Amino acid sequence: MGNISIFFQYVGQYLKTRLTYRADMVVEIFSDFLFQAVNLVFILVVFGHTSLLAGWSKDEMIFIYGFFLVPFSIFASFFNIWDFTDRYIVKGEMDRILTRPVHSLFQIVLERMELESLFGAVTGLVVMFYAGGRLGLEISWYDPFIFILLVLGGALVYAGIFISLASIGFWSDSRTDIMPMMYNIGNYGRYPVDIYNKIIKYVLTWILPFAFVGVYPSSYFLEREEWYTYAFLTPVVGLVFFMISVTLWNVGVTKYRGAGN
Amino acid sequence: MGKYIEMIRIRFLMMLAYRTNYYSGILIYSINIGAYYFLWSAIYGGKENIQGLSITQMTTYIAVAWMARAFYFNNIDREIAMEIKEGKVAVEMVRPYPYLNMKMMQGLGEGIFRLLFFSVPGMVIVWIVFPVELSANAATWFFFFISIIFSFIINTQINLLAGIATFFLFNNDGLIRAKRVVIDLFSGLILPLSFYPMWAQNIMSYLPFQGISYIPSMIFTEGFKGSQIVEALINQAFWSLLLIVPVYVLWIIAKRQLVVQGG
Numbered sequence: 001m002g003n004i005s006i007f008f009q010y011v012g013q014y015l016k017t018r019l020t021y022r023a024d025m026v027v028e029i030f031s032d033f034l035f036q037a038v039n040l041v042f043i044l045v046v047f048g049h050t051s052l053l054a055g056w057s058k059d060e061m062i063f064i065y066g067f068f069l070v071p072f073s074i075f076a077s078f079f080n081i082w083d084f085t086d087r088y089i090v091k092g093e094m095d096r097i098l099t100r101p102v103h104s105l106f107q108i109v110l111e112r113m114e115l116e117s118l119f120g121a122v123t124g125l126v127v128m129f130y131a132g133g134r135l136g137l138e139i140s141w142y143d144p145f146i147f148i149l150l151v152l153g154g155a156l157v158y159a160g161i162f163i164s165l166a167s168i169g170f171w172s173d174s175r176t177d178i179m180p181m182m183y184n185i186g187n188y189g190r191y192p193v194d195i196y197n198k199i200i201k202y203v204l205t206w207i208l209p210f211a212f213v214g215v216y217p218s219s220y221f222l223e224r225e226e227w228y229t230y231a232f233l234t235p236v237v238g239l240v241f242f243m244i245s246v247t248l249w250n251v252g253v254t255k256y257r258g259a260g261n
Numbered sequence: 262m263g264k265y266i267e268m269i270r271i272r273f274l275m276m277l278a279y280r281t282n283y284y285s286g287i288l289i290y291s292i293n294i295g296a297y298y299f300l301w302s303a304i305y306g307g308k309e310n311i312q313g314l315s316i317t318q319m320t321t322y323i324a325v326a327w328m329a330r331a332f333y334f335n336n337i338d339r340e341i342a343m344e345i346k347e348g349k350v351a352v353e354m355v356r357p358y359p360y361l362n363m364k365m366m367q368g369l370g371e372g373i374f375r376l377l378f379f380s381v382p383g384m385v386i387v388w389i390v391f392p393v394e395l396s397a398n399a400a401t402w403f404f405f406f407i408s409i410i411f412s413f414i415i416n417t418q419i420n421l422l423a424g425i426a427t428f429f430l431f432n433n434d435g436l437i438r439a440k441r442v443v444i445d446l447f448s449g450l451i452l453p454l455s456f457y458p459m460w461a462q463n464i465m466s467y468l469p470f471q472g473i474s475y476i477p478s479m480i481f482t483e484g485f486k487g488s489q490i491v492e493a494l495i496n497q498a499f500w501s502l503l504l505i506v507p508v509y510v511l512w513i514i515a516k517r518q519l520v521v522q523g524g
Binding site: 024027028030031034035037038041042045046048049050052053054177178180181184185187188191192194195196197200 | 285286288289292293296299300302303304305306308311312432434435438439442445446451452456457458
């Protein structure tokens with residue numbers, strides 16, 4: 001229970017600091033929104049020239065993109081650890097974290113959260129409802145619960161991959177650009193996996209399972225029964241990858257020797 | 262002239278010292294090109310061509326658009342914004358050369374470095390991995406090089422405008438980010454402009470952005486032929502000259518109302 005109250009205290013502090021610079025925050029939310037709009041424009045323009053993409057229609061593609069935005073924005077709000085090595089290991093900030101009685105990863109999540117990214121989830125939901133409405137999808141009473149489960153699964157997939165990469169920092173603090181590269185690979189998950197060749201499809205499913213953030217879970221709501229197995233694997237894959245990454249992190253912390261100040 | 266060549270040289274050497282940072286950049290660009298390659302293959306399905314471009318031309322278009330971006334892209338808008346915020350701009354303005362020209366030359370030094378150490382090896386890698394078709398026609402290469410020089414000029418002028426805007430807005434990170442999105446979309450980097458609906462194409466034909474990515478990429482893939490190439494180059498030249506006006510007007514007004522917040 002202690003952790004929950006710590007969480008809300010951090011959120012409170014965070015909101016105070018952000019609300020001091022309101023104009024800045026509005027601009028940031030707006031430019032995030034623009035980035036999301038670009039991807040939608042891409043889909044819209046492309047479907048001006050074709051009616052089906054590997055068997056998926058325009059509205060289905062838009063729906064997948066909308067779904068993708070929800071887990072992604074949760075990940076982006078809470079797991080800003082792409083600069084972990086620079087910020088915590090090289091600068092020795094990890095020393096400060098380790099002297100406190102809360103799990104180190106949890107503290108970093110709290111310190112680095114960016115709640116305004118959650119607006120992406122709102123955009124995602126609007127996009128999903130728009131596309132879902134055009135597709136005439138029906139919502140059952142249990143769908144919201146499944147939605148939450150699949151979204152959490154997707155967010156955990158992202159978190160798991162990025163925490164594992166951040167943990168490398170405990171062993172080697174040399175500069176790598178593997179994080180931005182991973183963000184770009186993550187974009188592959190926004191599109192149906194059938195468009196890729198076998199190797200990439202395999203990688204996106206089992207090694208860097210970004211497909212579990214977009215296509216696979218969306219196929220449940222799109223009633224694509226051939227993908228149901230994958231759709232329901234989403235929370236499992238998310239949990240497994242997240243647990244592996246936390247284990248890696250915990251082992252990594254014991255190897256941390258400090259960078260000196 | 263000598264001082265400008267020196268500025269280009271210094272920036273080039275500065276970049277050279279950090280060249281290992283660029284190897285991963287090539288990989289990142291290749292990943293992006295790969296994503297679009299698969300996407301476009303699926304979009305084409307069995308179709309021979311869409312809007313006059315075959316799938317091979319489309320792949321080449323994407324590859325060259327990204328690799329040319331390495332040349333014209335620079336962060337001088339951010340650098341100018343930084344120097345204004347930190348008050349360094351006051352010292353820079355005292356120096357015996359025009360500030361904006363210096364920034365442009367630094368951008369050019371960066372661009373030349375990336376062209377040699379990023380675009381060329383990157384293009385070779387992409388050419389090996391994806392079905393990209395390089396033209397055997399010397400004239401195409403010649404026009405392409407003229408065209409990317411104009412791309413650089415137009416993109417840099419827009420960057421200068423965004424940078425100078427810091428004088429009036431103090432904090433313009435949002436403007437700079439928005440500008441980047443607009444350029445990605447309207448310059449033809451992610452989609453050839455000929456794919457947009459007619460009304461959007463009409464609007465874009467009155468804007469300078471097509472000169473940044475669409476024109477050089479179309480020349481490279483031979484999507485433009487004969488008189489189209491000449492018209493496209495004239496369009497780029499026209500914008501390169503026209504944009505000098507707002508840059509200088511804004512700069513003169515900015516100098517008058519410069520407020521140095523410490524330094």
